Amino acid sequence: MSKIPKQPKKEQKIKKRYRTDENFAYRSVIISAILGGIFYLISLLLNFGIITNFIDQGVIWDFIDVLFKVLAILLFFLFMITSLGNYKELIGKPVNWKELLLILGFSIGQTILNIWVFIFTLFGLLIILIYLYLAQGI
Amino acid sequence: MNNTESRRITKINGFTILKKKIFRVLICIIVMNTFIISSFFVPNVYGLQEEIDSEFGESPIIDGYIDFSSNEWNEATKVPIELGDLPISLWVMQDEINLYISIQFELEGYAHKDTEFVGMIISNSSSIIPEEFLDVKIVQFSNKTSNDFIFLDYNINNSEFLNDTKQNGMGAAKIEGIDSTYEFSIPINEVGGDENMQDVLLEYGNMYAFNITYGETPVYPGGIKKSEIVLITIKNLSITEPPLWDLVFFILNIIIFSILGILYGFYIYKIFKLKEKIERIKR
Numbered sequence: 001m002s003k004i005p006k007q008p009k010k011e012q013k014i015k016k017r018y019r020t021d022e023n024f025a026y027r028s029v030i031i032s033a034i035l036g037g038i039f040y041l042i043s044l045l046l047n048f049g050i051i052t053n054f055i056d057q058g059v060i061w062d063f064i065d066v067l068f069k070v071l072a073i074l075l076f077f078l079f080m081i082t083s084l085g086n087y088k089e090l091i092g093k094p095v096n097w098k099e100l101l102l103i104l105g106f107s108i109g110q111t112i113l114n115i116w117v118f119i120f121t122l123f124g125l126l127i128i129l130i131y132l133y134l135a136q137g138i
Numbered sequence: 139m140n141n142t143e144s145r146r147i148t149k150i151n152g153f154t155i156l157k158k159k160i161f162r163v164l165i166c167i168i169v170m171n172t173f174i175i176s177s178f179f180v181p182n183v184y185g186l187q188e189e190i191d192s193e194f195g196e197s198p199i200i201d202g203y204i205d206f207s208s209n210e211w212n213e214a215t216k217v218p219i220e221l222g223d224l225p226i227s228l229w230v231m232q233d234e235i236n237l238y239i240s241i242q243f244e245l246e247g248y249a250h251k252d253t254e255f256v257g258m259i260i261s262n263s264s265s266i267i268p269e270e271f272l273d274v275k276i277v278q279f280s281n282k283t284s285n286d287f288i289f290l291d292y293n294i295n296n297s298e299f300l301n302d303t304k305q306n307g308m309g310a311a312k313i314e315g316i317d318s319t320y321e322f323s324i325p326i327n328e329v330g331g332d333e334n335m336q337d338v339l340l341e342y343g344n345m346y347a348f349n350i351t352y353g354e355t356p357v358y359p360g361g362i363k364k365s366e367i368v369l370i371t372i373k374n375l376s377i378t379e380p381p382l383w384d385l386v387f388f389i390l391n392i393i394i395f396s397i398l399g400i401l402y403g404f405y406i407y408k409i410f411k412l413k414e415k416i417e418r419i420k421r
């Protein structure tokens with residue numbers, strides 16, 4: 001009979017579950033960061049003016065152009081904040097306000113070439129922040 | 139008549155006088171209002187025409203084709219107007235030498251006539267009285283399928299269209315499916331280019347009336363089917379703003395995207411480092 005006492009099954013289960021959660025969190029960090037990167041590239045192409053095919057073809061196309069630009073920035077913010085949140089959770093720290101402000105600032109910074117993109121992005125970011133605040137509170 | 143009765147009559151008379159006074163005041167208010175409101179309508183009667191301010195921009199190629207990939211006509215003022223029952227898109231811009239006008243509209247294939255034309259009858263001033271319209275620029279199709287067209291320059295003498303001895307300006311057009319695109323360039327401040335005064339001299343800072351016309355048969359002015367007058371103001375050379383802010387924002391945008399790219403790369407590096415750390419702890 002072995003002298004080393006076996007780990008109780010419950011403890012093993014908890015450890016296994018912790019590892020699964022850890023893997024899930026790490027996967028979330030990676031996937032969210034990649035998606036954030038993709039939307040950063042899309043935002044770079046649209047907001048930096050590398051792709052300008054939508055503009056000057058009428059009001060509807062202007063609106064679609066602004067919509068795509070705003071969506072790219074908002075999704076960049078959303079995925080990057082998710083990735084950062086999970087990353088911080090893995091190292092056992094919460095996201096502090098400086099990091100949040102940094103991502104927020106760079107998201108708004110991408111809009112400086114177009115006033116409409118700036119306004120709509122600001123509005124969208126405000127909604128996301130309120131949502132995140134409420135979700136954290138709940 | 140006793141005392142109380144006479145007092146009652148005075149009261150009734152007083153009420154009637156008061157009523158009359160109120161009625162007069164009301165009439166006065168209505169008359170004054172009518173004058174005030176009508177004074178607002180007067181400028182609107184003159185302001186029926188669409189007023190367009192030309193914007194400075196990079197000169198487009200007058201070939202009947204708008205190249206969006208090279209941001210052609212990007213800086214133009216774009217105004218949707220109604221040419222009779224035909225909605226058109228009117229683009230106006232200028233550089234130091236020329237005024238550029240583009241007209242675009244959609245017509246079903248059967249509605250496009252082989253001898254379709256778009257022209258501009260230009261007034262000597264912002265006045266829209268027929269006698270002031272002296273200059274005509276027309277892009278006339280001879281065969282829409284082979285995209286054959288000619289640019290015509292006329293002057294008007296007693297409502298008669300007469301060929302200019304020297305053509306001033308340029309025009310081109312293209313019909314692709316249902317889309318028609320017409321482009322014109324008209325010289326600004328071209329003094330001495332036209333000895334016989336066959337063209338209107340467009341000057342910086344002035345407003346001119348342009349009668350945009352559309353027709354299907356090459357007879358002028360009889361062939362004109364639809365027309366609309368717009369007022370175009372040619373921007374003064376001194377008003378051109380230096381694009382300093384644009385440059386500042388552009389550089390700022392480069393900095394923001396560069397820093398963001400570097401930070402993103404650093405973050406990805408940190409994620410991979412974390413993976414190594416986790417694996418080390420697991421072991």
